[in-house]
Amino acid sequence: MDTKQQSLLRKLPGVDHVLELWDKTKPVEHVPRAVLVQSIRTTLDRLRTRILAGDELLNETMFGDNQLLNLAAQTVNKSMEFNLKRVINATGVVVHTNLGRSLLPESVARNVAEISSRYSNLEFDLEIGARGSRYSSVADILCEISGAEAAMVVNNNAGAVFLSLETLAKGKEVIVSRGELVEIGGSFRIPEVMARSGARLVEVGTTNRTHMSDYEGAIRDETALLLKVHTSNYSMVGFTAEVPLKDLVALGAKYHLPVMKDLGSGSFVDFSKYGLIKEPTVQETVATGADVVTFSGDKMLGGPQAGIIVGRKDALERIKKNPVNRALRIDKMTLAALEATLHLYRDESKAVSAIPTLRMLTLPPKLIANKAKRLRNRLKKQGDDRLEAVIIDASSRVGGGALPLQELPTRCVGVRIKGFSANRIERIMREAAPPIIGRIENDLFVMDMRTVQDEEIAMIASTFKKILPEE
Numbered sequence: 001m002d003t004k005q006q007s008l009l010r011k012l013p014g015v016d017h018v019l020e021l022w023d024k025t026k027p028v029e030h031v032p033r034a035v036l037v038q039s040i041r042t043t044l045d046r047l048r049t050r051i052l053a054g055d056e057l058l059n060e061t062m063f064g065d066n067q068l069l070n071l072a073a074q075t076v077n078k079s080m081e082f083n084l085k086r087v088i089n090a091t092g093v094v095v096h097t098n099l100g101r102s103l104l105p106e107s108v109a110r111n112v113a114e115i116s117s118r119y120s121n122l123e124f125d126l127e128i129g130a131r132g133s134r135y136s137s138v139a140d141i142l143c144e145i146s147g148a149e150a151a152m153v154v155n156n157n158a159g160a161v162f163l164s165l166e167t168l169a170k171g172k173e174v175i176v177s178r179g180e181l182v183e184i185g186g187s188f189r190i191p192e193v194m195a196r197s198g199a200r201l202v203e204v205g206t207t208n209r210t211h212m213s214d215y216e217g218a219i220r221d222e223t224a225l226l227l228k229v230h231t232s233n234y235s236m237v238g239f240t241a242e243v244p245l246k247d248l249v250a251l252g253a254k255y256h257l258p259v260m261k262d263l264g265s266g267s268f269v270d271f272s273k274y275g276l277i278k279e280p281t282v283q284e285t286v287a288t289g290a291d292v293v294t295f296s297g298d299k300m301l302g303g304p305q306a307g308i309i310v311g312r313k314d315a316l317e318r319i320k321k322n323p324v325n326r327a328l329r330i331d332k333m334t335l336a337a338l339e340a341t342l343h344l345y346r347d348e349s350k351a352v353s354a355i356p357t358l359r360m361l362t363l364p365p366k367l368i369a370n371k372a373k374r375l376r377n378r379l380k381k382q383g384d385d386r387l388e389a390v391i392i393d394a395s396s397r398v399g400g401g402a403l404p405l406q407e408l409p410t411r412c413v414g415v416r417i418k419g420f421s422a423n424r425i426e427r428i429m430r431e432a433a434p435p436i437i438g439r440i441e442n443d444l445f446v447m448d449m450r451t452v453q454d455e456e457i458a459m460i461a462s463t464f465k466k467i468l469p470e471e
């Protein structure tokens with residue numbers, strides 16, 4: 001340790017000293033004592049760590065009473081904030097799992113607030129005045145939209161898959177194509193979920209090609225289920241073959257075996273009408289006659305996190321009765337959000353314009369270009385020539401492990417600031433209130449305007465204004 005470090009360490013006061021200063025001036029009101037003491041301790045610990053690390057930027061003037069109080073106030077303010085906060089998604093990834101996947105339409109969010117802050121008929125049948133089913137609020141409309149005989153919902157699609165396998169195939173065999181043994185986002189892997197459910201996986205076919213005869217040859221007394229998994233997040237091209245779901249349903253009928261399809265990001269809207277790659281909709285999947293179809297509520301559906309199970313009455317009755325169901329129970333806030341989202345689907349054009357995920361996926365390039373221009377112009381108008389903003393053509397992504405090959409032409413705004421590295425801009429934006437999440441490309445901080453909401457344009461511009469130091 002050199003003499004500068006030693007003298008800085010001597011300057012560093014104890015917690016009690018800063019506490020005393022605080023009590024005299026109270027820079028932040030209404031701070032619980034425990035939070036205050038902890039924040040002061042954290043502030044001093046951080047300074048000590050920086051001194052010991054030989055941080056060149058430290059000097060004695062930073063250890064004055066006012067400076068220390070300021071630092072402590074920053075730490076206090078930080079710890080009084082919520083950890084979970086809204087952010088501005090400028091990544092262009094529409095269904096961004098790390099940023100909360102889907103945003104609920106305002107009308108849906110209002111319904112969640114209303115239902116969750118009041119008593120409700122969550123499990124009470126108002127017609128007969130007795131206990132009712134938790135799913136009754138969404139089951140009928142799910143059947144109406146999907147064409148299925150029966151429907152239920154659980155916490156998420158991973159839960160829906162697990163519960164279905166546990167109910168229909170525990171202790172027995174499930175036949176799946178080798179090409180469909182997928183991993184979804186780190187921890188959800190079909191073979192592992194299968195193992196946990198107590199079902200035995202029987203892989204058939206090869207990685208790139210699976211035929212009807214492969215499935216049929218694997219059927220035996222122990223077989224309980226034929227499963228197809230949508231390979232959401234990857235795509236096979238070239239010399240490939242898979243058995244269409246409707247053929248597998250016919251095979252199931254021949255051997256009296258139920259057939260299940262995990263759709264992953266199920267959608268009620270045929271996005272090919274809007275120029276996207278064709279994916280089977282929930283309705284088309286149900287129409288094949290599959291016994292069980294599972295999908296997420298918050299991927300391409302654009303609703304709350306939920307696992308939706310639709311299909312044949314007998315299979316669904318068994319799944320509903322499984323005691324494991326209780327552990328995966330959907331809560332009332334989710335139900336309130338899901339019901340309100342599903343109502344929007346009664347009119348497809350309304351769904352596409354009102355549900356943010358759908359709106360962003362189908363956003364006309366002209367409107368994205370317009371948002372980019374508005375942001376660039378606002379930044380220019382701020383009149384600081386250290387900041388340079390350019391418009392860049394790029395491609396957004398669907399995200400959520402859906403449509404991995406889909407190109408979504410978009411416009412981005414790239415920002416460069418004299419005296420700031422792109423890394424530094426990225427960090428400042430990420431730590432702003434609200435945080436702005438973009439990416440770095442060719443030394444520019446790049447914001448994809450597809451996922452930036454209209455009212456966020458002004459927020460981004462004012463954040464840039466704030467970070468530029470007065471000249």
Ligand SMILES: *Cc1c(COP(=O)(O)O)cnc(C)c1O
Pocket residue numbers: 156157158159161184188229230231232233262263264265295296297306307400401
């Ligand atoms: C995303 C996905 C899941 C998991 O769904 P969650 O709603 O994230 O639990 C399961 N299967 C497939 C094919 C998926 O794409």
